[in-house]
Amino acid sequence: MALRELASLEKYLGLKKPNKFSTQGDKKVPVMQNNNAPPLVGLVTIACHLVKEAKRPELLGDSAEGRAVVQQWLEYRVTKLDSHAKEDIKSILKDLNLYLQDKVYLAGNQLTLSDVLMYYGMHSIILDLTVQEKEQCVNVTRWFDHIQHQPGVRHHLPPVVVLRNRLYTSRHH
Amino acid sequence: MSGVEDLTILCFLGITKESIVDVEAMVRKVEQKIESCSQQDVELHIERIFVISQAEPRLPLQLEDAVRPDGEGEEEGRATVNQDTRLDNRVIDLRTTTSQAIFRLQSGVCQLFRDTLTKKGFVEIQTPKIISAASEGGANVFTVSYFKSSAYLAQSPQLYKQMCICADFDKVFCVGPVFRAEDSNTHRHLTEFVGLDIEMAFNYHYHEVIDSITDTMVQIFKGLRDNFQTEIQTVNKQFPSEPFKFLEPTLRLEYTEAVAMLHEAGVEMGDEDDLSTPNEKLLGRLVKEKYDTDFYVLDKYPLAVRPFYTMPDPSNPKYSNSYDMFMRGEEILSGAQRVHDAQLLSERAQHHQIDLEKIKSYIDSFRFGAPPHGGGGIGLERVCMLYLGLHNVRQTSMFPRDPKRLTP
Numbered sequence: 209m210a211l212r213e214l215a216s217l218e219k220y221l222g223l224k225k226p227n228k229f230s231t232q233g234d235k236k237v238p239v240m241q242n243n244n245a246p247p248l249v250g251l252v253t254i255a256c257h258l259v260k261e262a263k264r265p266e267l268l269g270d271s272a273e274g275r276a277v278v279q280q281w282l283e284y285r286v287t288k289l290d291s292h293a294k295e296d297i298k299s300i301l302k303d304l305n306l307y308l309q310d311k312v313y314l315a316g317n318q319l320t321l322s323d324v325l326m327y328y329g330m331h332s333i334i335l336d337l338t339v340q341e342k343e344q345c346v347n348v349t350r351w352f353d354h355i356q357h358q359p360g361v362r363h364h365l366p367p368v369v370v371l372r373n374r375l376y377t378s379r380h381h
Numbered sequence: 382m383s384g385v386e387d388l389t390i391l392c393f394l395g396i397t398k399e400s401i402v403d404v405e406a407m408v409r410k411v412e413q414k415i416e417s418c419s420q421q422d423v424e425l426h427i428e429r430i431f432v433i434s435q436a437e438p439r440l441p442l443q444l445e446d447a448v449r450p451d452g453e454g455e456e457e458g459r460a461t462v463n464q465d466t467r468l469d470n471r472v473i474d475l476r477t478t479t480s481q482a483i484f485r486l487q488s489g490v491c492q493l494f495r496d497t498l499t500k501k502g503f504v505e506i507q508t509p510k511i512i513s514a515a516s517e518g519g520a521n522v523f524t525v526s527y528f529k530s531s532a533y534l535a536q537s538p539q540l541y542k543q544m545c546i547c548a549d550f551d552k553v554f555c556v557g558p559v560f561r562a563e564d565s566n567t568h569r570h571l572t573e574f575v576g577l578d579i580e581m582a583f584n585y586h587y588h589e590v591i592d593s594i595t596d597t598m599v600q601i602f603k604g605l606r607d608n609f610q611t612e613i614q615t616v617n618k619q620f621p622s623e624p625f626k627f628l629e630p631t632l633r634l635e636y637t638e639a640v641a642m643l644h645e646a647g648v649e650m651g652d653e654d655d656l657s658t659p660n661e662k663l664l665g666r667l668v669k670e671k672y673d674t675d676f677y678v679l680d681k682y683p684l685a686v687r688p689f690y691t692m693p694d695p696s697n698p699k700y701s702n703s704y705d706m707f708m709r710g711e712e713i714l715s716g717a718q719r720v721h722d723a724q725l726l727s728e729r730a731q732h733h734q735i736d737l738e739k740i741k742s743y744i745d746s747f748r749f750g751a752p753p754h755g756g757g758g759i760g761l762e763r764v765c766m767l768y769l770g771l772h773n774v775r776q777t778s779m780f781p782r783d784p785k786r787l788t789p
Contacts, residue, residue, distance in 0.1 A: 339646060339663055369647025375666035377623075 210238045210251050213328045216363035217255060220324065221262035229254075251325070252282045259321055267321045277315035281322035289329040297333055301345040304330075308347035312354065319358060327355040331365050340376050399436040399444075399473070405429040441470040447477045450619050464775060471780060471789050479619045482612035483777055486605060487765045489612075491556060493604040494577050497597045503552040503581070508541035510534055510558060514739045521563045523572075534560035537758060539690075540743050542580035543719055547751045552581040559760075564784050568773045569711060569763060573782040577764075579716075580756030587692070587702045587718035590755040591678060594716065595631035598676065598706070598759075602627050605768060613769065622770025625675050625708075632668070632677040636700070639679055642667050653699060655686040665710020675767075680704045682717075689733040690726065692718040692755075702755070708767035716757020723747040 211229045218226055228241040232249070240248040240257070248254050259267045269275030292300060308314075314322045334342070334352050342349045353370040356362045396402065406425035414421040446460040447467065453459070467474040474480060495505065511525065511532045523534040538555050545553045559576035579597070583589040602625060605613070613624075640652055646667060648660055656664065668677055684693050684701040694700040703717030720726045723744050730737055730744070737744065765777040775781040780789055 338659070339666070369645070371646055373670050375663075375670050 210236065212364045213251070213325070214238060214240075214254055214258070216328070216361075216365075217258055217324065219363050220360045221258055221264060223258065223262050227258075250286070252286055255282070255321055255325060266318070267324075269320060270316055270318070274316040274320070278320045278322045281314045281326055285322075285325050285329045289326070300333070301348055304351075305345040305347045308351045312351070314351075319355070319361075323351075323355050324361055327352065327361065328365070331368070334368050335366075339371065342370065343374055343376050394430075396430070396432055397436045397438045399440060399476075400432055401434040401436075403431040403433055440473060442466055442473055444473070444477055447474055448479050448619050450621070464773065468775060468781065468786065469789075475779065478615050482615035483765065483769065483771075484779060486609050486612045486616075486769070487761065487777060489605060489609050490601055490761060490765060490768075491577070493601040494554070494556070494597065497600040497604075498552075498554045498579065501552070501593065501597070503554045503579070504550055506542070506545050506550070506553045506555045508535070508538035508555055508557065510560070512540075514743075521561050523560050523562045536561055537576060538578050539758075540740075542578055542756060543690075543754065544743075544746045546580055546582050546754045547721075547746045547749075551752075554579045556761075559758075566784055569766070571762065571774055571778055571781055571783055574763070574774075574778065575761040576758050577761055578756065578758035580754060582752035582754040583718075587753070587755045590716070590718065590757075591633065591680065591704055592630075594706070594714070594757055595633075595678060599627060599629060599631060601764075602676070602768070616769050616771070620769070620771055625768050625770070626669075626673060627676040628672065628674045632672050632674050633680055634668070634677060636679055636681045636683065639664055642671075653683040653685055655683070661707065661712060662710040665707055668707075669710070675709045676707070678704055678706050687717060689729045689735055690717075690719050691729075692720050693729075704757070706757070706759075708764065709770065711763070711767055713764055713767065714757045714759045716755065718753065718755035721747055721751040721753050 211231065214229055215226065230239050230241075231237060232239050237249060238251055238254055240254045242248055242257075248257055256268065259265070269278040288296075288300065313319055314326060330348075330352060334349070337345075349370055352368065356365075356367055404425065404427055406427045408423050409426055411422060411424050415424065442462045443460070447462045449459060449461045451461055453461075462474070475484070499505070511527065512535050513532060522536055524531050525534060526532075537559055538557065542553055542555065555576075555578050557576060557578075558573055560573050561570075562572060563570060579594055581590055581593060606625075637652070639656070640650065643650060643660055643664060646663065648663065650656075650660065665675075669675060680703075681694060681700045682703045682705065683699060684691065685699075687701050687703045692702045694702055701717060703715075705712050705716075706714040720729055726744055726747060727737060730740060760774075762774045762777045762781075766772075766774050769777070771777060775783070
C-alpha cells in the first residue's frame with residue numbers, strides 16, 4: 209500500500225527515475241535505497257526526501273508555521289490514520305471536519321504534501337462511506353473531492369463519487 | 382374534555398383516571414380561552430356525575446407519556462413509552478390523540494381506495510385466504526391443518542384476482558388480510574397485513590394499468606391532504622416529518638434510468654440486478670432531489686428478478702412489463718402485466734422450476750379466453766406509515782403481527 213503511494217507520489221512529482229523501494233518488519237514500513245547514504249525508512253521520511261529530490265520545497269510549506277502544520281498532518285497520517293480501529297473512524301472524521309470548516313487545504317493556501325498523503329490515507333475510509341455519511345462530514349468530503357481532482361495526484365486509487373447536491377436535509381433522521 | 386386541573390378534582394372524589402363517566406353539567410362561556418383544552422371557549426360546571434366504568438388505579442402507561450415526542454422526553458427528563466410497552470397494552474395506547482389520528486387516517490385511506498376505484502368502474506371482490514398451493518413461491522407460507530391434510534394461508538390474492546378477470550369482471554379490487562411467514566424483524570415487515578389489491582384488463586398497453594393505479598394513489602393522497610389535515614398535524618406533533626409530496630401526472634422512470642442514476646452516485650450494481658433496500662432508499666433520495674417528489678413508479682424491471690407470471694417485455698427479453706411504486710424511497714407496490722396465455726405461462730413456470738401440477742387450476746383459468754391484464758397490490762399499513770413519515774409499520778397496525786408478536 210505504502211509502496212504504491214510512493215510510486216504515485218513519484219509520478220506526481222515528475223521524478224523521471226523511479227527509486228527502489230522495499231519494506232521491513234510486519235508493519236511493512238517502506239524503505240528506500242539511497243545510493244551513497246544509509247537507506248531511508250518510513251513513509252514520511254521518504255516522501256519528504258522525494259519532494260526535495262524533485263526540487264518542490266513549496267510542497268512542504270511556505271512559511272515556518274506552514275512547514276510545522278505540514279509536518280503535523282504527516283505525523284497524523286502515520287500515527288493516527290494508518291493504524292486506526294473501526295471505532296476511531298467517527299472521531300477522525302469529526303476532527304477533520306471541524307478543522308476543514310474554514311480551510312481549502314490542510315496547511316496554508318495551496319496544495320502541500322500533507323494534503324496528498326492524507327488523501328491517500330483517507331481514501332479507503334471515504335470510499336466506504338454512504339452518501340448520507342459523506343454529507344454529514346461535508347467539509348472532509350469537499351476537501352477530499354478537491355484533492356482527488358488535482359492533476360496528477362490520483363494515480364493508483366479509484367475516484368470516489370461525490371454528488372453535487374445534498375440529498376439529505378438537516379431534518380432527515 | 383377536561384384539563385389536568387379538573388382531573389385532580391375528580392381524583393379527589395375517588396374517580397380514577399380513564400374511568401368512563403356520565404356528566405350532567407351547565408355549559409358556560411368563559412372570558413379567557415382555556416389553553417389546555419380542545420374546547421377553549423366554554424367550560425362545564427358539573428351538577429351531577431356518574432361513574433359508568435371505573436378504571437383500575439394503576440394504569441400500565443400514562444397517556445401524557447405516550448404522546449410525548451421522543452426528543453422532549455430526553456431533554457426534560459420526562460418519560461416516554463417504548464414500542465413494546467405500547468403494543469403490550471394496545472388498548473390504552475390506542476386512546477392517545479396520536480393513535481386516534483393515525484387510525485382515523487388509515488380508515489380514510491381504505492375509504493378513498495374503495496371510492497376512487499368504484500368511481501372508475503371497479504368491482505370489489507372477496508378472495509379465499511385458505512388455499513391449496515403457495516402463490517408467491519414456497520418459502521414464506523403459513524401452513525394450517527386442514528382436516529386430514531394441510532392447507533396454506535394466502536400470501537396474496539394474486540391468483541384469484543386474475544381468475545376474476547378471466548371470469549369477465551374486467552376491473553376488480555379487494556381489501557383483505559395477507560399472510561407472509563417471513564422471519565424478517567424489520568421496521569416495515571409484518572407477518573399479517575391488510576392488502577389493497579387491484580387487477581384490471583386493458584385494451585392497448587399495460588401502461589393503462591399503471592396510469593389507473595397511480596391515479597388512484599394520487600386521489601388517495603389528495604383526499605388525505607384535503608380532508609385529514611387535523612389528523613396529519615396531530616401525528617406530526619409527536620412525530621415531526623416533511624409533508625408528503627407528489628407530482629401530477631405521477632413520475633415514471635425506467636429501470637435502466639434508475640440504474641444509471643445509481644451508477645452516477647457511485648453505486649456498483651449490474652444492469653439486471655434487483656435493487657437492494659439501501660439502494661432503493663438512495664434512489665428515493667436521488668429522485669427527491671432531482672424531481673421533488675416522494676412518490677414515483679419504476680417501470681420495466683429485469684425479468685430475472687420477477688415472479689413467473691410476469692409478462693416479459695416483447696421488445697427486450699431481458700426485461701419485463703413490470704413495475705414497482707415507491708413512497709419516500711420505500712417500496713409500496715409490486716405489479717406487472719400478467720402472462721395470460723396458458724402455454725407461455727407453463728413455460729415460464731417450468732423455467733422457474735415450479736411444479737405445474739401444483740398450479741394446474743391457475744393455468745387452466747387461462748385456457749378458455751383471457752384478456753391481457755395487469756395489476757398490483759399495496760400494504761395499507763406501509764402506505765399509512767410512509768404517507769405520515771413514520772418509521773415503524775407497527776405504529777400503523779392496530780394489533781400488529783410479526784415473528785415475535787402474536788398478542789394482543
